Amino acid sequence: MAGFAGLWDYTTQVEDGRGHYSFWRKTPSQTTTSGIWFDMSMSPGNPGPQYYAASPLVAQQMKRSTDGGIFHGPNITPDTKYLKRFLVMSAAATGLPMPFILADYLLYYPFIDTGTNDQQDMDNSLTLPRYTDGNGVQMMAVSVAAGSGTSPTFTVSYTNSLGVSGRTSQPQVLNTATANGSIVTSGTGAAASAGCFIGLQDGDTGVRSVESVTFTSGTDVGLFALVLVKPLITSSLLEQTAPCEVECLPHQAQLPRIYDDAFLSLITLPRGSLSGVAFHGEIETIYN
Amino acid sequence: MPGFSSWDDFIQESTANGKNYRQDWNKNFLPTTPAVAGEWFCLARGGGNPGADALFNTGTNLTFNQVIDTTSNASSIPHGGNVAPDYKYLCNASAFSAAATTMPAVLMLVDMIGYTRVTSTTTTTAQSITNTLTTISNFTADASSDICTHSAYALLPYTKVRLTTTTTLPGGLATATDYYVIKVTDTTCQLATSYANAVAGTAINITDAGTGTHSIQTLYPRYTNGKGVKAFMWANNATPLGAGTPNLSFPSYTNETYTAARATPAVLPVGKTAAANGLILYSGTAAAGKYGPFMPFQSGDSGYGSIEQVQISSTYTSGEFSIGYCKPLITLPLTTLGVASEREFMSQIPGGLPRIYDGAALYWLIYNGAATPTNSAFFGHLDFAWG
Numbered sequence: 001m002a003g004f005a006g007l008w009d010y011t012t013q014v015e016d017g018r019g020h021y022s023f024w025r026k027t028p029s030q031t032t033t034s035g036i037w038f039d040m041s042m043s044p045g046n047p048g049p050q051y052y053a054a055s056p057l058v059a060q061q062m063k064r065s066t067d068g069g070i071f072h073g074p075n076i077t078p079d080t081k082y083l084k085r086f087l088v089m090s091a092a093a094t095g096l097p098m099p100f101i102l103a104d105y106l107l108y109y110p111f112i113d114t115g116t117n118d119q120q121d122m123d124n125s126l127t128l129p130r131y132t133d134g135n136g137v138q139m140m141a142v143s144v145a146a147g148s149g150t151s152p153t154f155t156v157s158y159t160n161s162l163g164v165s166g167r168t169s170q171p172q173v174l175n176t177a178t179a180n181g182s183i184v185t186s187g188t189g190a191a192a193s194a195g196c197f198i199g200l201q202d203g204d205t206g207v208r209s210v211e212s213v214t215f216t217s218g219t220d221v222g223l224f225a226l227v228l229v230k231p232l233i234t235s236s237l238l239e240q241t242a243p244c245e246v247e248c249l250p251h252q253a254q255l256p257r258i259y260d261d262a263f264l265s266l267i268t269l270p271r272g273s274l275s276g277v278a279f280h281g282e283i284e285t286i287y288n
Numbered sequence: 289m290p291g292f293s294s295w296d297d298f299i300q301e302s303t304a305n306g307k308n309y310r311q312d313w314n315k316n317f318l319p320t321t322p323a324v325a326g327e328w329f330c331l332a333r334g335g336g337n338p339g340a341d342a343l344f345n346t347g348t349n350l351t352f353n354q355v356i357d358t359t360s361n362a363s364s365i366p367h368g369g370n371v372a373p374d375y376k377y378l379c380n381a382s383a384f385s386a387a388a389t390t391m392p393a394v395l396m397l398v399d400m401i402g403y404t405r406v407t408s409t410t411t412t413t414a415q416s417i418t419n420t421l422t423t424i425s426n427f428t429a430d431a432s433s434d435i436c437t438h439s440a441y442a443l444l445p446y447t448k449v450r451l452t453t454t455t456t457l458p459g460g461l462a463t464a465t466d467y468y469v470i471k472v473t474d475t476t477c478q479l480a481t482s483y484a485n486a487v488a489g490t491a492i493n494i495t496d497a498g499t500g501t502h503s504i505q506t507l508y509p510r511y512t513n514g515k516g517v518k519a520f521m522w523a524n525n526a527t528p529l530g531a532g533t534p535n536l537s538f539p540s541y542t543n544e545t546y547t548a549a550r551a552t553p554a555v556l557p558v559g560k561t562a563a564a565n566g567l568i569l570y571s572g573t574a575a576a577g578k579y580g581p582f583m584p585f586q587s588g589d590s591g592y593g594s595i596e597q598v599q600i601s602s603t604y605t606s607g608e609f610s611i612g613y614c615k616p617l618i619t620l621p622l623t624t625l626g627v628a629s630e631r632e633f634m635s636q637i638p639g640g641l642p643r644i645y646d647g648a649a650l651y652w653l654i655y656n657g658a659a660t661p662t663n664s665a666f667f668g669h670l671d672f673a674w675g
Contacts, residue, residue, distance in 0.1 A: 003304025006296025035386035082303060097626040099384045099667070101312070136310055138337075170339040188387035188665050192335060195314030195667040199337035203358065205311070205366040231312050234382045234669045236628035253379035253634040254310070254671045255303050269386050269667070271626045 020073025455500025
């Protein structure tokens with residue numbers, strides 16, 4: 001039986017070594033903006049960066065085997081893998097305290113142009129490689145080429161987790177952050193700004209695919225990738241002297257599942273520029 | 289047996305059986321007017337994910353409306369849908385913000401079970417609220433056991449109900465009559481003629497099954513017996529209320545034991561002049577008559593079974609507000625900019641796993657310890673599990 005029958009079963013698998021431990025490091029080169037969410041998957045380190053580079057508007061799956069991400073152990077099907085522990089620490093106080101979300105990056109649509117009011121239709125020849133129904137899957141818009149700060153507004157037409165197409169996101173306004181990896185809809189105090197994830201239509205709980213993006217008001221000169229992710233855990237790195245450790249079961253009463261070939265990375269909310277700041281961490285998974 | 293019998297059961301349900309759900313949320317402070325330190329706001333009409341509601345300034349004046357998560361334009365925070373016969377719980381929650389001048393703050397998660405829109409804000413006499421009951425489930429009756437079988441998993445003990453039928457109710461029961469639930473299981477109950485009889489377990493003798501289709505009706509869709517149900521008044525849309533500082537009260541309400549003719553006690557809450565979008569009208573810290581976030585009860589009461597009257601002692605000159613009926617679930621203190629407030633409910637608070645009923649409509653209320661600017665963004669997540 002996949003999963004764990006109880007605490008005794010969980011601890012038995014730990015003692016039997018049915019898990020994986022690895023270390024990771026990310027040192028952003030980008031000058032991030034305080035209060036603007038940032039996608040650390042585009043930052044140098046180990047794992048190396050990825051750049052959402054592929055044919056414009058054509059859906060691309062993200063997998064650890066082909067694209068990188070934090071290493072969480074080999075594929076273990078028919079067993080099921082879970083996140084046991086995750087640790088983050090920083091070598092500097094810059095940018096802290098910093099909330100973060102560990103997410104499984106599933107699929108992206110490259111090079112969405114902020115310079116046109118034409119409807120930009122996506123190619124969905126490829127679909128979600130994991131969480132295939134889209135339940136709990138969120139959208140984030142990640143800058144890959146900086147805009148000039150005109151703050152246009154766009155909406156996303158998508159298919160929700162029930163398979164209903166033609167759903168329309170909340171209108172989102174672009175921020176003025178210029179660093180690649182900035183989540184362009186993120187803002188601290190602007191109307192129609194959002195957090196790291198694009199607001200969905202009332203009642204929706206996830207995104208299965210994106211049909212189109214349309215700038216409804218204004219244009220700019222930048223490009224962004226629309227990335228579909230499944231958030232796993234949330235916590236905060238408070239200060240340089242105190243690593244943030246999440247032992248998922250006792251700390252969050254949850255054991256997030258890690259699918260085979262999951263691409264794991266961090267989305268962060270820095271309090272300043274993370275340029276040159278080294279983040280180190282550990283990941284420990286368990287399976288049964 | 290629903291719920292979790294042990295840590296082992298919880299682990300098995302949430303891992304092996306996959307009965308878990310995570311919801312990330314982002315709610316922006318209201319777009320119209322900054323907060324004043326010490327005020328409470330309802331974030332239902334703030335932008336974000338979910339977006340702003342378009343519900344609470346709709347409907348007929350002075351008429352109670354139920355709210356469930358699928359109510360059109362409710363824009364409540366999703367929690368994974370219905371899970372009956374299982375019980376769903378909130379296991380873990382976080383919240384944080386990087387927006388300047390938002391700390392300290394307290395976020396309170398509530399399940400909004402209904403609301404009453406009040407547009408007659410220039411009327412200063414006590415105004416009656418229409419409390420129409422809604423069918424919560426059909427039922428069948430067994431004359432040998434006096435047991436009614438239904439599918440209303442949220443029907444709680446001692447709830448006051450009424451019955452309808454397409455033909456003839458079971459013998460011993462009548463329409464247009466108040467009955468009180470004696471809960472047997474999640475899907476079976478007996479009925480009593482009074483609250484006291486329900487508490488005593490004195491059931492009505494049902495003599496036959498009746499004919500046709502029978503229905504049970506309640507006022508609330510969840511927390512049906514009113515225990516722990518609070519109420520607050522808030523400015524429900526972008527147009528502020530007019531000039532005025534009236535006393536706000538419920539001159540007549542029924543409490544959680546269905547004792548009628550209860551009333552908001554002195555010192556009555558005082559509404560803020562030109563109350564802005566989302567403001568809980570009487571919240572604040574600077575004067576008598578300032579409360580937050582809930583309307584005070586008459587001494588000894590702990591819930592609203594129903595509210596019969598609302599009164600504004602002096603005119604607000606214009607605008608409208610709503611009365612929200614809710615069950616508070618959790619609070620998250622936000623102390624420092626950029627620092628997540630996290631709570632894990634399995635072990636941090638003994639016995640503290642808040643139950644999330646099917647249909648729960650989840651919203652955040654916020655206490656502003658600072659002058660929170662408009663559109664300030666708050667983020668977080670909620671983890672749920674069921675079994």
